[in-house]
Amino acid sequence: MEDSQSERQRMIRRHHREKKELQARIQGMKNSVPRNDRKRRKQLFLDVARLQAEMEQKHRQELEKFQDNSNLDSVTEDLAKMDLENQPPHVSKAQKRRERRAALERERQERIAQAEIEHLASFxxxxxxxxxxxxxxxxxxxxxxxxxxxxxxxxxxxxxxxxxxxxxxxxxxxxxxxxxxxxxxxxxxxxxxxxxxxxxxxxxxxxxxxxxxxxxxxxxxxxxxxxxxxxxxxxxxxxxxxxxxxxxxxxxxxxxxxxxxxxxxxxxxxxxxxxxxxxxxxxxxxx
Incomplete structure (x- = not known):
């Protein structure tokens, strides 16, 4: 059990590192495309959404290996805590509302990106x-x-x-x-x-x-x-x-x-x- 727990924690730390590395890669991609190049910026947006979706799917599949009907929520919660480790310990209600709105907007943009990716694939x-x-x-x-x-x-x-x-x-x-x-x-x-x-x-x-x-x-x-x-x-x-x-x-x-x-x-x-x-x-x- 301890070996499994240690492996799970190593995986969580790796996920955290991979997400940071992806963000750095995405920033480099953004810097390489001029802001007024609308065609390439649109393609960049689609590819960023795809990369993020692929990583989320990969991490979710790896997490499922440790699912035993009781600990998956705990693993996900641990990962979320690590993602927020640099956030202030006390968040105001206004900040929470802004974060919820931002999360909803990200979900909306991801849905739009997925639809455009499928459209682009047909092109x-x-x-x-x-x-x-x-x-x-x-x-x-x-x-x-x-x-x-x-x-x-x-x-x-x-x-x-x-x-x-x-x-x-x-x-x-x-x-x-x-x-x-x-x-x-x-x-x-x-x-x-x-x-x-x-x-x-x-x-x-x-x-x-x-x-x-x-x-x-x-x-x-x-x-x-x-x-x-x-x-x-x-x-x-x-x-x-x-x-x-x-x-x-x-x-x-x-x-x-x-x-x-x-x-x-x-x-x-x-x-x-x-x-x-x-x-x-x-x-x-x-x-």
């Missing part, structure tokens, strides 16, 4: 189905790329027959954009305010391409098409395929743009031939 499935059809008609299939700030560069890297690092692609992209400021500056703006970049703002943006895991988009793809002297085509579910660098005659590098697949928003994947061996896969990337 994701529909997007994947359409992309599969588009790629299948070209005897291609999706090749998954890690969902991080480097996904566009990694997808380009995957399409090349020569070895190159993501860091090198970022440096070459930044250098090209710096040397051709006048070609890119008119199309550059602050993602948080929407205001057009000044020349200094744009040069700082070029610095970020190298020094951070800033997401790449059409400006960076345009620069890379010139750096590699190769067309880059971007396949989408809801819009026609975009071809960047059409002036070049080499075989295009092919990327897939996905709006709904990633936790924090848009994502790029690579492609590969359907049921292709290594030789055929390499031939696809020739340019």
């Amino acid at each position: 994701r499935q529909d997007e994947e189905k359409k992309l599969s059809a588009i790629l299948g008609a070209r005897n291609l299939e999706m090749k998954d790329i890690p969902a991080d700030g480097n996904c566009m560069y990694r997808a380009i890297q995957d399409q090349l027959v020569f070895s190159v690092t993501v860091a090198s692609l970022r440096i070459r992209t930044s250098n090209y954009m710096r040397k051709h400021v006048d070609d890119f500056l008119p199309f550059s703006s602050d993602p948080e305010t929407g205001n057009a970049y000044s020349r200094d703002d744009f040069l700082s943006y070029c610095d970020d391409i190298v020094s951070s895991e800033a997401w790449g988009g059409q400006l960076e793809l345009r620069a890379l098409s010139h750096v590699l002297k190769t067309p880059i085509e971007v396949i989408q579910a809801e819009s026609p395929t975009i071809v960047i660098g059409e002036e070049y005659r080499k075989r295009p590098l092919t990327l897939v743009y996905m709006r709904y697949s990633c936790i924090l928003g848009e994502h790029y994947n690579s492609v590969k031939p359907l049921d292709a061996g290594p030789v055929e896969a390499a031939a696809l990337r020739l340019f």
Whole structure:
């Protein structure tokens, strides 16, 4: 019995630690998304709700292992006490009312988030189905790329027959954009305010391409098409395929743009031939 009790207490402490770690992770996710980026903020809200729901379900399932019709409420109460260990010992009635209202609001937001998660899942499935059809008609299939700030560069890297690092692609992209400021500056703006970049703002943006895991988009793809002297085509579910660098005659590098697949928003994947061996896969990337 004592061993079981000790194990239960260790589990409670672990749950408490995991909840704190999740809150720190969520805060980091929030800091990485601009406040005025409504689309990515909405996706962030959905993913935060999902992460919290998954942890609550996991903890509840672990607690149920110790249920014996008498101690589950005690375990849950102990966990709740640990969550509130830093709260003042005496809470006013007004504070209790505010906490109850906040709890009810959290429950309401969680219900809304769950409904939106289910709605988003249908969007994701529909997007994947359409992309599969588009790629299948070209005897291609999706090749998954890690969902991080480097996904566009990694997808380009995957399409090349020569070895190159993501860091090198970022440096070459930044250098090209710096040397051709006048070609890119008119199309550059602050993602948080929407205001057009000044020349200094744009040069700082070029610095970020190298020094951070800033997401790449059409400006960076345009620069890379010139750096590699190769067309880059971007396949989408809801819009026609975009071809960047059409002036070049080499075989295009092919990327897939996905709006709904990633936790924090848009994502790029690579492609590969359907049921292709290594030789055929390499031939696809020739340019």
